[in-house]
Amino acid sequence: MDSQSAVTMEAGAPTRKESGRLPSRHGGHAHGHSGLARTAHGMSSSSLRKKSDATLVRKVPVASLRPVLANLQEVLLGTKLAVLFAAVPLAVAAQCFRFGQVWVFALSLIGLIPLAERVSFLTEQIALYTGPTIGGLLNATCGNATELIIAVFALVQGKIEVVKCSLLGSVLSNLLLVLGTSLFCGGIKNLGADQPYDRKQADVSTGLLTLGVLCQSLPLLLRYAVSSGEHAVATDTTVLELSRACSFIMLLAYVAYLFFQLKTHRQLFEPQEIEGGDEEEEEAVLGFGSALFWLILMTVIIAVLSEYVVGTIEPTSQSWGLSVxxxxxxxxxxxxNAAEHAGAVIFALKNKLDITLGVALGSATQISMFVVGTLTPFP
Structure with missing residues (x-):
């Protein structure tokens, strides 16, 4: 894998920059579609989308129903995961009619898969109307909405271990499973070819992850350091105050990272088209009001299913013989986040490691800095 700063070429030949791409004829890198900086998360999820058949809507005799049906078709059938939407009403029915908590847990988990992908799609649709900065901020905020909502419900129900384990698992899943699988599959698929990536983008994410580890380790180190001495003065309150101070630093660093990513150095984080680009231009298929309505509705459904998951995790653990x-x-x-993870592997197979790294490192960074920093101040 080539991560050098530059590769020396023969005299008169174009130079290959850190990202491994040739600069454009007009200098610099190309910008995102229609002036919108598409994030790695959005492009990863877009690999699982499909075009809807507009001819079906045109056959509806009532003209006033066509826009509504077109929106329904685009939102519910515009993904390759559409079949999994059937799990959502089944999960609600299983909860209402008490089919069994194990069924509620399993169906809720399955139903969360397409919902997470649709949230990414809807945030991209809204971003087409709000511009790159607001759109990128919305994408960054909603990128791990499922994990955040699950953690919030677990925290409300006092299941602290579930909160800690789920967030730790999310970081490890992105850094080990997703990134490892993507690099392995991409290396096998592109055997003998270079797999270039943008070192600057990776360095920024790695630095933030290191800061997150340090901030989360300080309270633990303080507890162990003072509890082993003769004059133990630290109490739970002291450790909690330090944890909250560290969470403030993490949130401040994450806000600075967003400003760096979306404003001052946006070109470093824009996934680029490969030569002879095969990426289609992103188009607005929903109105702003429709996209906002569906985003709110999808978020509410995710919240309902997340509450089901948290409420049934312990009975499911006992039934399956697995620990919580x-x-x-x-x-x-x-x-x-299965949809986004699958997209990361797909782009690695296409030798687009910038997008893969953006998904894996970006998700891990958001969880460790934003989600953990947001939840820590609450008792």
């Missing part, structure tokens, strides 16, 4: 920690660390992170 195992389910929280392994199953919840993998299933909750």
């Amino acid at each position: 920690s195992f389910i929280s660390i392994i199953l919840l992170p993998i299933v909750g």
